[in-house]
Amino acid sequence: MATIEGIRIKNFRSLKDVTLGRLWNQQQTDPLTPMTAVIGKNGVGKSTLLDAFGFLADALKSGVEEACDSRGRGGFERIRAQGQKGPIEFEVYYKEDGNARPITYEISINVDHSGRPYVLKERLRQRRKGQKHGWPFSFLLLNSGKGIVWKGDQEGRQIDEEHDVFDLFGLIQSIESGEAEEESTETEVVELDDQRKLGIATLGSLKQHPRISAFRKFIEGWYLSYFTPDAARSLPLAGPQKHLNSHGDNLGNVVQFMEREHPKQFQAILKRIAEKIPGINKIDTEKTNDGRLLLRFNDKGFQDTFYSQQMSDGTLKVFAYLLLLEDPTPPPFLCIEEPENGLYHKLLESLAKEFREHATGRKGGSQVFITTHQPYLVDALEPAEVWILEKGPDGYSLIHRASDDPTVKNMVAEGLPLGGLWYSDYLDAR
Ligand SMILES: Nc1ncnc2c1ncn2[C@@H]1O[C@H](COP(=O)(O)OP(=O)(O)OP(=O)(O)O)[C@@H](O)[C@H]1O
Ligand SMILES: [Mg+2]
Structure with a gap:
């Protein structure tokens, strides 16, 4: 890779x-580590x-x-x-x-x-x-x-x-x-x-x-993600497509591709993903008469299934990320801006772990690069994986790595979570 x-x-x-x-x-x-996260206040240059x-x-x-x-x-x-x-x-x-x-x-x-x-x-x-x-x-x-x-x-x-x-x-x-x-x-x-x-x-x-x-x-x-849940709700008209595009509006096409090219693997993927999304029992697909493929989510509390159009933003987002990480031929480099947006905070630690597993996996995943505002996500990270952007006195951005600070490294080695240290201002440049 x-x-x-x-x-x-x-x-x-x-x-x-x-x-x-x-x-x-x-x-x-x-x-750089296989997984990198960039953190910092508003306007410091993360999106840049x-x-x-x-x-x-x-x-x-x-x-x-x-x-x-x-x-x-x-x-x-x-x-x-x-x-x-x-x-x-x-x-x-x-x-x-x-x-x-x-x-x-x-x-x-x-x-x-x-x-x-x-x-x-x-x-x-x-x-x-x-x-x-x-x-x-x-x-x-x-x-x-x-x-x-x-x-x-x-x-x-x-x-x-x-x-x-x-x-x-x-x-x-x-x-x-x-x-x-x-x-x-x-x-x-x-x-x-x-x-x-x-x-x-x-x-x-x-x-x-x-x-x-x-x-x-x-x-x-x-792969640079500009994923929006609304785009992912659109019903695919064209045929199967191999990879999720940057807006996620071909989610349905990718599902079609997976179902056609790797039917068995896809069922296993859906099962794995369903286990990771809170409140979801089962995900499967349904073919419409005109040949399109609908994603069906089985919500734990209800008997009837829901289609992706009815699913919540966060559920669709997690589904899209997990599907991205399950791509049989993943992109070499994956950039995601603030993946936490719209996701429940307790989900973030496991999402960060999913990203890292993908980035360091022997299967040959992707190098992952994200920006985040979420200490819960940073809690799951190592100091060498985290870069802190700040604005210098002249207005230009400055950057340093959390592992450059021996105090931070020691505190994490002693079991203090990195996101907590960030929250308490330990990651600021000194
Ligand atoms: N041409 C330029 N030269 C210098 N600074 C610029 C230029 N264009 C934009 N900026 C500054 O770059 C900064 C970085 O903005 P950016 O959107 O990357 O921040 P961010 O870290 O993503 O913030 P947020 O957390 O709010 O999304 C802004 O403060 C803006 O004023
Ligand atoms: Mg930004």
């Missing part, structure tokens, strides 16, 4: 410069942090200009940290599976003189097999849409940024003129025809670039 070990975000709204987890040049920091992932996914899908405008982001100048003139930057440190060498992806986005956003720089790099120290080898270098890419899964160029004044355009010229003898045949000069599109979107569709393809697929697989 591919995982994000760390991320650095610069100039994205209130996130002027925040880092979570490990980066290629910060190896002494622990990587989740939207940074959403922005990256949107930029890959439809280019940076559209990503700046979509989902009510309001354009580049609204997104760039106020008072900053530099580009918006992201650095993602990720690895494909347990033993893979991590890869660093960097992208910076700026606006041209007419105010249109474009990709200023993009870069991918990775250390060589057995290389523990020193500069990683770049295998994609793009400046304003033009640059160099190294094919295969080994090649690249080591750039000593402290001593080298690296001249990308000089290297491009020498490769184009055939003078760059030291470069292998795997080196290729590329130019994108649209500077608003990501290089990894174009090059990641080519077989010659397995590392870029893998990274592109990884981001394409991210």
Whole structure:
């Protein structure tokens, strides 16, 4: 399972410069855990942090200009940290599976003189097999849409940024003129025809670039939940669909898919889920005459079944989350904003445990990233899993990890629940 070990975000709204987890040049920091929760007061930047992932996914899908405008982001100048003139930057440190060498992806986005956003720089790099120290080898270098890419899964160029004044355009010229003898045949000069599109979107569709393809697929697989119970009540018209979409309005289609493709497994899943939802005896499905599939919930107190249209918001939400976690081919990265909304507080601890089980499971679940306001949910978490966002005196966000504070770590080791410590202000930066 591919995982994000760390991320650095610069100039994205209130996130002027925040880092979570490990980066290629910060190896002494622990990587992100399989499950991560971000907490903090109103307006500290939790939604912004989740939207940074959403922005990256949107930029890959439809280019940076559209990503700046979509989902009510309001354009580049609204997104760039106020008072900053530099580009918006992201650095993602990720690895494909347990033993893979991590890869660093960097992208910076700026606006041209007419105010249109474009990709200023993009870069991918990775250390060589057995290389523990020193500069990683770049295998994609793009400046304003033009640059160099190294094919295969080994090649690249080591750039000593402290001593080298690296001249990308000089290297491009020498490769184009055939003078760059030291470069292998795997080196290729590329130019994108649209500077608003990501290089990894174009090059990641080519077989010659397995590392870029893998990274592109990884981001394409991210699931960012904007789940609303009302949407999940809609009756599916189209046919079966494999995965729940971000709004949850294809819940019925996913149910159809599961029933058709994995009938036995699905019955077992429904049984498991019914045991976890308070007040529910049994969940099953009913086919209508026109071929649609209705979800039926058997409420403990009543003889007749209820359909999903009649079920409570919280019940539907828990059902959707649990179904998401039971997905036979789960997304590699799952982001959920405030999953607690509308759920009974005693349910939260078990929901947090479900998320963690999914994230750490041997079945190969998803890396889970959530924001929350709920101490009950945080009670079920470890200090290394919890990040606290705060607003600095200049208005920009600051972040630290609960496990960075030895007092907090000790108190949790002694059996005090983390949510309780948060409630008593022990998690604030000191
Ligand atoms: N371009 C920008 N530059 C700097 N700060 C910004 C920019 N755009 C928005 N902000 C600030 O970012 C902050 C973060 O808002 P965000 O919605 O992420 O908070 P939150 O932690 O999700 O809060 P809540 O708990 O209320 O949902 C807000 O205080 C807002 O003033
Ligand atoms: Mg928010």
